[in-house]
Amino acid sequence: MAPNPRVVQAFNAMKALGISAEEVKPVLAELLRVYDKNWELIEEDNYRTLVDAYFDFKEDKGTDAKKKVSVNFHARERPKQKLHLIDDDDDDNQVLSTTNKSSQKLSIADRKTPPGNSSQEIIEPSQASKQDSKPRTSSEASHARLMKVERVSSSPCNAPKYRKTYYDIAPSSGHSVDYEKELVKPRTKKPKLQTQPISTNHDGLFDASSSCNNNATTSTGNITIASSPRGEVKLSLNCNSALAQPDFCNPNLDTVMKFMEEKYLSSCMTQDPQFSMVKLLNGLCRSYLMLGHKKRSNFRSSSSNLAVTQDERSSSQFINDITRGSEKVKIPLIDENGSEDLPKFNYIPQNIIYQSANVNISLARISDEGCCSDCSGNCLSASLPCACARETGGEFAYTPEGVLKEEFLKACISMKNEPQDRHFVYCQECPLEKSKNEFMPEQCKGHMVRKFIKECWRKCGCDMRCGNRVVQRGIRCKLQVYMTREGKGWGLRTLEDLPKGTFVCEYIGEILTNTELYERNVHSSCSNDRHTYPVTLDADWGSEGVLKDEEALCLDATYNGNVGRFINHRCFDANLIDIPVEVETPDHHYYHLAFFTTRDVRANEELTWDYGIDFDDHDHPIKAFQCSCGSAFCGDKKRKGNSIDR
Numbered sequence: 001m002a003p004n005p006r007v008v009q010a011f012n013a014m015k016a017l018g019i020s021a022e023e024v025k026p027v028l029a030e031l032l033r034v035y036d037k038n039w040e041l042i043e044e045d046n047y048r049t050l051v052d053a054y055f056d057f058k059e060d061k062g063t064d065a066k067k068k069v070s071v072n073f074h075a076r077e078r079p080k081q082k083l084h085l086i087d088d089d090d091d092d093n094q095v096l097s098t099t100n101k102s103s104q105k106l107s108i109a110d111r112k113t114p115p116g117n118s119s120q121e122i123i124e125p126s127q128a129s130k131q132d133s134k135p136r137t138s139s140e141a142s143h144a145r146l147m148k149v150e151r152v153s154s155s156p157c158n159a160p161k162y163r164k165t166y167y168d169i170a171p172s173s174g175h176s177v178d179y180e181k182e183l184v185k186p187r188t189k190k191p192k193l194q195t196q197p198i199s200t201n202h203d204g205l206f207d208a209s210s211s212c213n214n215n216a217t218t219s220t221g222n223i224t225i226a227s228s229p230r231g232e233v234k235l236s237l238n239c240n241s242a243l244a245q246p247d248f249c250n251p252n253l254d255t256v257m258k259f260m261e262e263k264y265l266s267s268c269m270t271q272d273p274q275f276s277m278v279k280l281l282n283g284l285c286r287s288y289l290m291l292g293h294k295k296r297s298n299f300r301s302s303s304s305n306l307a308v309t310q311d312e313r314s315s316s317q318f319i320n321d322i323t324r325g326s327e328k329v330k331i332p333l334i335d336e337n338g339s340e341d342l343p344k345f346n347y348i349p350q351n352i353i354y355q356s357a358n359v360n361i362s363l364a365r366i367s368d369e370g371c372c373s374d375c376s377g378n379c380l381s382a383s384l385p386c387a388c389a390r391e392t393g394g395e396f397a398y399t400p401e402g403v404l405k406e407e408f409l410k411a412c413i414s415m416k417n418e419p420q421d422r423h424f425v426y427c428q429e430c431p432l433e434k435s436k437n438e439f440m441p442e443q444c445k446g447h448m449v450r451k452f453i454k455e456c457w458r459k460c461g462c463d464m465r466c467g468n469r470v471v472q473r474g475i476r477c478k479l480q481v482y483m484t485r486e487g488k489g490w491g492l493r494t495l496e497d498l499p500k501g502t503f504v505c506e507y508i509g510e511i512l513t514n515t516e517l518y519e520r521n522v523h524s525s526c527s528n529d530r531h532t533y534p535v536t537l538d539a540d541w542g543s544e545g546v547l548k549d550e551e552a553l554c555l556d557a558t559y560n561g562n563v564g565r566f567i568n569h570r571c572f573d574a575n576l577i578d579i580p581v582e583v584e585t586p587d588h589h590y591y592h593l594a595f596f597t598t599r600d601v602r603a604n605e606e607l608t609w610d611y612g613i614d615f616d617d618h619d620h621p622i623k624a625f626q627c628s629c630g631s632a633f634c635g636d637k638k639r640k641g642n643s644i645d646r
């Protein structure tokens with residue numbers, strides 16, 4: 001009978017690797033039995049399954065130890081650039097040092113992990129053939145392979161254990177130097193893996209731009225990705241002592257994976273259109289380092305599904321990104337004392353209508369005079385300001401650098417801090433008063449006239465990079481939510497210097513009618529929540545006749561909001577100012593409320609804005625609180641001081 005051509009081909013493929021048909025035969029027979037004669041599974045990836053099974057078989061039989069295949073990722077002679085195959089003429093049994101001491105890198109074969117160094121590898125593990133289950137299809141088979149991620153170190157702080165992977169790691173030769181291990185090179189022509197070192201910066205950040213950095217033995221933490229032409233992929237994370245502090249222990253790999261899944265798979269991939277592998281690997285590095293720096297990490301889901309890391313010794317709490325990937329920047333939260341409950345709210349990057357608010361967004365409502373359809377590119381670089389600058393007196397509010405123009409900012413600040421009588425308008429029927437007493441409303445107490453910014457929008461001819469589109473492009477600054485020391489609860493600070501006039505964030509929340517807010521407040525008045533989060537959108541209230549209920553709006557960030565909900569109040573000299581911004585609605589019943597810096601703000605300063613509240617007004621939607629803003633101009637302090645004097 002003519003031999004089965006598939007068998008012949010398999011033998012030929014193995015022969016090319018220096019393995020004889022005699023040796024392959026029993027392995028192939030066993031594979032055919034396990035895979036129900038599914039040749040595709042055996043043939044895919046250039047007979048990878050067969051090769052793996054062969055080596056497993058050899059090892060299980062405990063034949064010649066010298067034939068063990070080992071793969072060296074940390075060799076001193078790490079290939080500096082692209083992939084090579086191991087030279088056929090390489091000496092058998094050549095001993096390679098796995099770790100360059102000066103590089104501080106460790107092989108997974110190291111029995112002892114020196115303090116401050118760690119290495120774990122995520123390796124596509126051994127073939128499914130080693131498992132009992134029989135995959136039915138090729139995709140099931142590869143899925144099975146991918147899903148199984150072996151942990152090199154079984155428990156944090158323990159020395160990594162040897163384990164079988166689809167490449168065996170030769171046992172230590174009993175070298176007396178902890179950092180050095182010997183690996184026996186294969187006698188066979190097993191292709192050497194291509195290693196491509198990818199540097200990380202000192203935050204443990206994966207740096208794609210430096211992925212061509214050939215210096216694989218640099219002492220900075222890095223990720224090494226190795227692959228061979230046969231498709232084997234090995235990802236090795238290295239953290240050096242500069243990154244790992246004394247309390248660093250290898251985090252449990254399952255924990256890192258779970259953390260990654262919660263953080264990235266649920267947020268980045270589903271919500272972030274900018275999701276990329278670089279981001280994911282960045283996250284992996286960060287997560288690994290972060291979790292490693294904690295003696296013990298646990299995950300608990302608050303109502304907002306945020307992954308919280310707690311350090312049990314210092315009881316500090318840390319959330320890597322409260323936005324869950326919904327902003328362009330991550331916004332971490334930290335509570336150094338771990339004394340407070342975590343904020344319970346749902347992060348939303350854009351306002352959302354709760355129920356009855358009438359927010360009429362339609363292109364038809366934007367007149368041709370209300371947009372710049374003839375513009376293109378960047379409106380700020382046109383010789384004459386376009387129609388969108390009309391709202392701000394024929395001049396754009398922004399500079400080409402993207403900050404607010406000095407004069408515009410100055411005017412906004414002075415209207416807020418030194419309001420003149422002419423800066424107030426009075427409603428015929430004030431929605432605020434009406435919600436308090438529908439049948440016998442009191443007289444309107446007045447609403448401050450506000451200067452608006454008007455940004456270009458969808459009907460305009462310019463593009464998204466137009467300098468007159470700042471707020472709509474979202475948060476760009478590095479911010480952090482932290483627990484204040486003055487008893488104000490959570491606060492927001494900047495992690496970088498911010499020039500005067502910089503856009504920081506919007507105040508985002510549910511869009512409620514004033515009546516809805518009032519009812520919400522009545523219902524929640526018995527709750528113990530000491531903080532309140534509403535903002536009235538009353539910039540235009542006095543200028544029209546009588547507003548309908550669904551036109552008198554506010555934003556409530558109590559249950560749904562963005563980072564703006566954490567900005568605390570400061571009397572008079574706050575470093576942020578809230579400015580109304582018209583984007584998609586030409587009427588000013590609804591608008592965006594954007595925060596800009598009032599001066600240069602240094603990194604780590606708390607960001608504050610003046611809520612404009614009257615501490616004597618107990619009916620104000622923002623519940624009165626004892627102000628600890630620390631400002632020399634604190635209205636609450638003055639008020640108390642006066643009442644004591646009296």
Ligand SMILES: C[S@@+](CC[C@H](N)C(=O)[O-])C[C@H]1O[C@@H](n2cnc3c(N)ncnc32)[C@H](O)[C@@H]1O
Pocket residue numbers: 343487488489490491530531532533565566567568569570622623625626627628629
């Ligand atoms: C919009 S929230 C600000 C974030 C809030 N601190 C938190 O922990 O969620 C407003 C609440 O913060 C508190 N707050 C803000 N500024 C304050 C200040 N200067 N002094 C004391 N409490 C303040 C008040 O309880 C107020 O109702």
